[in-house]
Amino acid sequence: MHREPILIRPPSEAHSIILQITVGCSHNKCTFCGAYKDVRFRTRSEKEIDREIDFASVHCQKQKKVFLADGDALILPQNKLEALFIKIKRRLPQIHRISLYANGRAIRSKTDQDLGRLKQLGLDRVYLGIESGDDNILSTICKAETSVSLAAASKRVIDAGLFLSTTIILGIAGIKGSMPHARQTAKLLNKIKPNQIAALTLMPLANTQLGQLIGSGLFHLPDSQAVLKELRELIRHLDCDRVQFMANHASNYLPISGRLQRDKDVILSRIDNAIKRKIELIPDYMRTL
Numbered sequence: 001m002h003r004e005p006i007l008i009r010p011p012s013e014a015h016s017i018i019l020q021i022t023v024g025c026s027h028n029k030c031t032f033c034g035a036y037k038d039v040r041f042r043t044r045s046e047k048e049i050d051r052e053i054d055f056a057s058v059h060c061q062k063q064k065k066v067f068l069a070d071g072d073a074l075i076l077p078q079n080k081l082e083a084l085f086i087k088i089k090r091r092l093p094q095i096h097r098i099s100l101y102a103n104g105r106a107i108r109s110k111t112d113q114d115l116g117r118l119k120q121l122g123l124d125r126v127y128l129g130i131e132s133g134d135d136n137i138l139s140t141i142c143k144a145e146t147s148v149s150l151a152a153a154s155k156r157v158i159d160a161g162l163f164l165s166t167t168i169i170l171g172i173a174g175i176k177g178s179m180p181h182a183r184q185t186a187k188l189l190n191k192i193k194p195n196q197i198a199a200l201t202l203m204p205l206a207n208t209q210l211g212q213l214i215g216s217g218l219f220h221l222p223d224s225q226a227v228l229k230e231l232r233e234l235i236r237h238l239d240c241d242r243v244q245f246m247a248n249h250a251s252n253y254l255p256i257s258g259r260l261q262r263d264k265d266v267i268l269s270r271i272d273n274a275i276k277r278k279i280e281l282i283p284d285y286m287r288t289l
């Protein structure tokens with residue numbers, strides 16, 4: 001089966017069938033993101049997608065979940081998405097969960113009715129990269145979103161009955177902006193009240209604008225201790241109930257997983273112990289994206 005070379009999916013979709021319905025990201029301007037830098041965005045043809053479904057129907061019968069790639073698969077026109085969901089239901093009847101990445105623009109390209117219809121047809125989970133709740137940072141990283149637009153887009157996903165998983169990035173504000181980033185991000189997440197928050201730690205890539213700024217000494221990356229303090233400040237200010245919080249992505253220095261607010265004190269104490277060096281951190285050479 002032919003596939004475009006890069007396939008990126010959230011860690012929790014490790015056991016899903018990955019159907020690549022778009023290639024790249026229609027935005028592709030975030031200064032920290034090197035995932036699709038050399039990839040021209042396009043939607044894949046029906047024939048290409050059908051080949052993937054044919055393959056999955058023969059070889060992936062035990063897998064119960066589908067993840068639609070790439071970077072903002074929700075941008076596919078509504079009629080094409082609906083036809084695809086119907087096809088998945090027919091050709092892969094064992095599937096009980098369909099998930100995809102979306103950005104604010106992709107969510108805004110759908111009406112409330114469109115989102116509701118996708119939910120009816122099997123869409124279950126939307127992964128949204130928020131990165132920061134600090135408008136200065138969102139602007140600096142060229143996210144093309146504000147905290148207000150991200151909150152509005154998130155609300156529409158939740159109102160459609162979909163599971164919303166949000167991603168934020170520790171270290172993205174550098175040393176100087178670290179604490180405001182933590183507090184503003186917590187404030188935005190408190191407003192959104194997503195089902196899941198996943199924290200990644202910035203690992204700059206040489207092919208990105210941010211990587212080049214670091215290389216030229218214009219952006220100062222926080223060290224592991226500063227990242228832990230940022231994470232602590234974020235958690236301290238989070239006030240959303242029944243939210244799964246995960247910082248167990250391979251880029252993080254300290255794996256954390258728990259349910260807020262229930263596990264907040266346990267999480268804070270784990271971070272404190274790591275700051276006091278009572279818990280060993282993941283060394284830089286073992287961190288990965």
Ligand code: SF4
Nearest residue numbers: 025028029030033071
């Ligand atoms: S929207 Fe997501 S995939 Fe697209 S450039 Fe930004 S971080 Fe990368």
